[in-house]
Amino acid sequence: MQNSYQFIHFETFADVPRKNSKRPSAEAVARECQRKENSSPHITQPQAPLLLYGVQPLEALDKARLLASNSKDSLGRKIRKDAQIIGFGVASIKIEATLENWQSSEVQLWVSDTKKFLKDQLGDSFVSLEAHLDERWIHLHFGSTPKLNDDGSINLTSFHPGLEAQRACKSNKKSTKDHAYKSAMRSFQDNYYEAVGLKHGQLRFGPKRRRLSRSEWYAQRNYASLLAKIFNSQNNLISSLKNKVKSAKAILSELLPSKRSKKNHLPFQTKDFNSND
Template sequence: MAYQFFHIETYSDAPKRVRGTADHYNSAEQVEGEAAREARYSQHVAEPQPPLSMNFDGLVPLQQLIARRRQLVSSITETLTSATGKIYTRKLRNDAATLYTEIHSHPMTSAEYLADRKANHPEVLRWARLAVKDFQRRMPEGVEAAAVMHLDEGHVHMHILAINAGDPRLDANKLHAGKVAATAYRENNVSEALVSLPKPDLHPLPLKPKKLRPSKNRETQKKRDASHKAALAQWSIDRMRIEARNKVLLRDWEAANNAHLQAGRKARGKTHVQRAFNDALSKLQDDYYEAVGKPCGLLRDGPRRERLSTKEYAKRKRTARKIADELDKMEAASREITLTTAEIAKQQEKLKAWQRDLNAGEDNLSTLAARLQAIGQELAAKSAALEKAEAAQHEKSMRQLQQLSAKEAKLADVQRDLAAKIEAITIREADLASIEKN
């Protein structure tokens, strides 16, 4: 096999028979156990081996995801309204799909991989990374997932298990591309369901004979009991006969109705809902081929689908390998361009940083000049105010000096006048002394 293999499915806790089988049933627990290689769910594998955990970014360990799903399922309750209008709550139905899975298979056989694990590991690891990356790109917010790889069956293959933890009912069908498309079509269009043939009118069943009131007379009561017993026996026989006739009527109707519906489906062909479902899955395979198959050198379809000859199929595989090699070269060149672009961007960021520093310096100089100008204006204003104050003070001092000089002159006049008076008094005293002496 040199073509891609990619399958998606959803599961509930209720076992569901696998289409095309008589006694093969799948459930969420069974799928989880098979992925984890639990013994009771791995009997189809000759020598089960522990799975390899894919520890990529965004994934959780498988056992953690299993425990998480079961814990969430057990904690969910639904509020419903009955036909009578009564509101009640119940646990999530066990047939509600709560587990989403994907199976990715690689063309390399497990034996080939294990024969030279060191050489084959990079190719398988790259394929697994691309598949997980594509899965994560398609999933909405709130999805939790785990991935494991098996090397104990025919081909190397990987299981991705996911839960829609962001949904209140863990609705896994909202992650299934085909079911999402079918639901969207149903919601926006008239139903295309075929109308069944009218059911036949069934023969009414006889009423069960009632028991008469007890009699005080033993003989009478004995006869009544015997009569009631005989009536019950006849009623049972009549009922069985009518039920058998009704069963024949229903069987004949069911056969006629199945033929009617089958003819209607054949005449109608696929419904638009089925086309929406198939188209969505076909597009999913196309997108998967672009994201995973082509880069890994895988074909979109196998040889049977196009009825290719062995030579044509070999040629197609060589072409696919050549495309993958060219994509690898382009990817390598893209990485170099990315590195160069990153270096240029780094240098540009440095220039921008320098420019920011320069602009910041210029802004600082402008701010400093403005501050100095403001300080100069403030100093000039203070200087002018100081000069004005000094002039006023000088004028005030001169007035005070003049007043002091006038006071000093007046004081000198007073002193001279006082000295003259003292001198006059002294002369008088001398005269008086002379008079007294004489």
């Protein structure tokens, strides 16, 4: 398995994009994720995605809308239509999206590790994970929704680390807030690399970002692939040991009589000791 650099992308969306914004609405993204009719023009033969965790994207959006409509912001105001109320993201690994590859232990482990990472990072805000089966490379789409504060107000920063850092920034300067956002998202990428990418032979950066020569980048990619093989070898070893322990327990249970069977084979009955005869 020759992987490239890691890819995980995570953005927030509003029900109604701001004026002059080129960003899609939350519903447009959810419909594309869910492969609704006329929502995926880049796919020649759309297939229904496979839901792996939580709810479908449109259901997640309905949940976010309901939270927003029934809540106030921290100042007690009604939530604006152009407020960022939901997060959608994608994680990918450079493996051909064949049925055989999807069912392989390597890909299943990557899916499991990615799901665990999202749970650890987003907590209860992580509400949706699905696999797309109709594109070239194996990838997952995920969604997150806001939590409620203790006073019942909606927490519009709880579902995306960049948004949380940006709004926690005390400065009024846009550049400073943007820096806080980018720093938080770099940490998100770093955490993903430590939890998932490294284990699966993915590089943190591509050659252009790190200004490596092509040969240097290929050398690092080969090293990452070697690390992935080591991780897979260790996982296979652990699985093998577990199976051997299970087999040993089964053999021992057959060879050694249970406590109950020992009791039944005593040459006397215990009630004899309590007899008054």
